Amino acid sequence: MDFEQAxxxxxxxxxxxxRHRARAAALLAPLGLHPGQEVLLLELARTGPMIQAQISEAIGCEPPSVTLMTRKLEASGHITRTPAPSDRRASVVELTDSGRALADQVKQLWCTLAEETVTGLPAQTVGDLPGVLRTLAGNVDTRQPRPSHGRRAPA
Known part of the structure; x- marks a missing residue:
């Protein structure tokens, strides 16, 4: 690939x-949420209670960021944190009734954001898009070892 294409x-x-993050922030603001918090709420709605370390892994976010998000969401009454029975140092995070209602609102917002984002694209492209984007994300995932692409390591 030459520089212009790259x-x-x-x-x-x-x-x-x-632009996607800015639009998400604009849609989330009336709900009292910041980008990232909606992903945590949706993950809990999808999976049920989880310990913070599991949330961190599931949403691809650093543990300190998850801790900050859970503190804010707990203060606003959308989640509860309780000590994990197997490890008192870990916290189990669970949606409250308020959090479940908010997650439902976020799902609607998420549909709106996706529809706005893909407007004008053919249905086949929209169908292919999640797989293409997951491949791109995997290609730049810093948590995974990089393939050598035929390059030899220095001796």
């Missing part, structure tokens, strides 16, 4: 990321 790909991904 630049076009990287700039498009960067711009999409920035």
């Amino acid at each position: 630049d076009a790909v990287n700039q498009a991904i960067r711009l999409l990321s920035l």
